[in-house]
Amino acid sequence: MILNIRIDHKTADIGKIEESTMKMDEIFTKIQEDHEIQEHVQIKTCNRAEIYLVMDDSPLNYHWDGLVVEKNEKALEHVLKLSCGLESMIIGEDQILGQLKDAYKTSVKKMSCGPVLGTVFTKAIHVGQAVRKKTQINQGSVSIGSAAVDLAESVLGDLKCKKVLVIGAGKMGTLVAKALVEKHLKAIVVANRTYDRAVCLAKELGGSAIHFDRLSKAMSDADVVISATGAPHTILTTEKVKLAINPENLKKMVMVDIANPRDIEEDIAKLGVKLYNIDDLRGIADKNKKMRKSKAKKAENIIAEELELLEKSLRHLKVEPIIANIRSQAENIRIRETEKACRMMGDIEGKERIVDDLTKVVVDRVFSDIISNLKEAAENDNEEVLKSAEFLFKKK
Template sequence: MNHPNIIIEEDKKALKHLLRLASGLESMIIGEDQILGQIKDARLEALKRGLCGPTLDMIFNKAVHVGQIIRNKTKINKGSVSIGSAAVELAESVQGDLKCKKVLVIGAGEMGALVARALAEKQLKAIVVANRTYDRAVRLARELGGYAIQFDRLDEALSDADVVISATAAPHYILTRERVEKAIPIERRDSVTMIDIANPRDIEEKVRELGIRLFNIDDLRGIAEKNRRKRENEARKAEQIIEKELELLVNSLKYKKVEPLISQIRKSMEEIRIRETEKAMQMLGELEDKEKIIDDLTRSIVNKIFHDIISKLRKAAEEDDEELIKACEKLFN
């Protein structure tokens, strides 16, 4: 499969990629938190559909755990770490202080909510939310102290907006050149900033021809790079944590391979212990406390022998010593 949005890794590389992903190291805005929630949601959805077995579930739980550890032990997610907050930062760099500006957010989904909350942190008063599902727009606007509009009133809201940030999940353009030309008076166009953070894009590229300052998700790479430079030290700390956690995960998966064999060995030894204990008790006759003494003795012997076997088996699993593992399987099966 060859697709620009699909990364295929195998074995240890795949595990490392997932840990890096959960930690925000693979994100355009390094350290952003949104990806961790997406991984949690993906795991739950896979479980619901019966597509996530015990091993995969263990791997994804580990990824979430590592993502949380890194965010607690480093400052990798401090500052403008989401696409939404980066978009607001970009708007400020173009428009200056946004407190006296009217901001229109198109889309009340996950990305739209991130944008709106980043705007709310700036304590802006004139936030307008437009969404195809009006109820969602109302809920988000209420949370932010802004106001919602019906989607069919979008052109009206465009006419006096200073900043437009679009983040819908539509498969086609929401704002075409023709629509924007009709909605925004010619004398206002050079003062309007539009930021398109949707994928696929919401705003037609030809809108630039009207004199409107249009930015898209690619233009956020400058902010992403600035954040990346700020977080280089934190990223290095995160990489060190990932390397340690990766080794623990790899070894856990290797141990998992020999667990059925360990269980079989334990079962076989326990059966032998019980048989030999019964024989010994018959030979000892009526000695007081004989059952407990013999039981404790044999259990102790088995545990000591078994501990050595488990240690060697797990070491073999770590070192991928298939010969020793197969020999044990033959010996105890």
Template sequence: MILNIRIDHNTADISTIEKSTCQMEDLFEEIRNKYVIQEHLQLKTCNRSELYLILDNCNIDNFNFLDFVVETDDDALKHLLRLSCGLESMIIGEDQILGQIKDVRKKSLSDGHAGAFINTIFTKAIHVGQAVRKKTNINRGSISIGSAAVELAESVHGDLKCKKVLIIGAGKMGTLVAKALVEKHLKAIVVANRTYDRATCLAKELGGSAIHFDRLDEAMSDADVIISATGAPHPILTYEKIKAAVPEDKLDKLVMVDIANPRDIEEEVKELGVKLFNIDDLRGIAEKNKKMRESEAKEAEIIIEKELLLLKKSLKHIEVESLISNIRKTAEKIRTQETEKAFRMLGDINGKEKVIDDLTQVVVDKIFCDIIKNIKTAAEKDDKKLIETAETLFAREESK
């Protein structure tokens, strides 16, 4: 059974998504206490948190999923394929989600949490995401969360060319913001990051300057726009910090865009007159982008439906992989033993051993080719009786 538990921008605001982090961890532990979780993977971005579980079975009616969306098997698989193509993103067609899926797959495998099922599922998702972007224009000229954040700042200030922009955070989201600013040909850009070297590298790409995190107050006092995207577990820009750092006559002119999850900037900062935006405020830009890509999305859905069928077949094959492996091992053991007997009986065959070895290999492969094919077909059709029969027929005692 494949179980997907998620909360994202489609069903919740940023505040609810933030609160769900601990709830999802508790839910995971609750499920693990009642059922055997064979594989698992967690995906977290600025506007979503998702959990993928592989279990033998699970009665989802036994749990209170609160604000979460819960889908199983085919629905869960289809959601992941849509997600990899950018169809579930706030900014339809954005490319960042594909990289994030690649990263969590790699990490889950490295941590030992993922096995054959999750590897197959996520490898297929990556393939489909790449294919859709190649065969459609879903991401042609697409905007990112970073460029949407810049667009929000422009909605207040207009042209940003003469404005001073401070980017807090030099990770992936900060880099997206940086790329969007480069396209605007801005000059006065400052990057702050806890790791100064990373801030320096990003600032160099921008033609801007980097500062140490302990000089953040100084940089904020002079900024017209502050875009924050760190991975901090709690707000780094509080009401008191902004009040102390930014001159009073500049507060109502300051634009702050928070694209972090959890948020970097306290909501109370608005009380100072600051124009504060967060992930929720990107929805208007996202809706405009969505309408532009409706026809491309339809083409993507056709590709997804075809690939979903192939994925389901692959997963069914995994279910009988151990049976097929045992058949092959048994056949190879018999082939090797009998071939060696033949060599001893034939004596000196003038270096023709490989010819005989290849011949026996081909014979065995051809004998079992249709058998293995039929077992895979039975798995695809959920023909448990035929699979059980095959297990009985080809079961061999180790001593034999």
């Protein structure tokens, strides 16, 4: 059984996502205690937490409030939609494809991804790339980062004369900074715990970089603060902000927090700051969704076709051990009998290659229909045929 457990922006707000993200490890541990897990891949982004499992078919007797649990076809359909950006808050965004690739690579390194999820994620990445190419669903794509900038602009108006502080120089911080540059803003300050990364990003964008310990000073005269770090804890507390910024500036300031877990303490809003988080980007997301409706429909048609092919490939995996056995046994016999024939013929003046090629062709032709029929039996879930083949071709 292939299982997907998730929480995302469709079913929960950022607070609930944060709570459930922290619980995901506990959930996984509990499932491991009660079930046989063969493979797993975890994905975490600013507005989702997911885990994909290959496990035994025994029932899951759990109730997890707020989590979506889907298996087999539904789980496969979801990961294909996810790779195409159809499950994203910003429809068609490109970042999710990179996040899927990273999650897959990480699981391969940890040796937690085997042939089943390897097939699933390879297909998902391919489909995500193909859909973008065929539908241009990502054309002029808005990212979470650029949506955060648009939100700030909707509150303050034109940002050209404003000073913007970007906290975080990772992938999300980079998206924010690039969105600012596209609006031809010059007063961009980048802060990051690793100063060198802040310098690199600031140089690329024509802004300036600061050390993280100078964050308070940089905030004191900022008009907009957009925070997007990967920190596991709060970066800006109410006390820190209160000490850094005079009360008059606080009332004019806009802060947008697009991190998960959140970087900015909620109580900062009580100081007069206009504080927003990922949940507040939904309006921009809805507008984007309407614009891409026809492209999303084309993407869904492609996904439906690719889902059939993926399910077929997964069924073929069932017979791979049997086919490998057939090929191994046939190859051992072929090599042994070819060598025997060559010895019996004596000196054949270097024409052994002809005999070798001939025996390869004969073996391939003999087993071609058998292998094809086995794959067909797997596609049709014909367990009787598969069990018979397993018995007939098992190694002695």
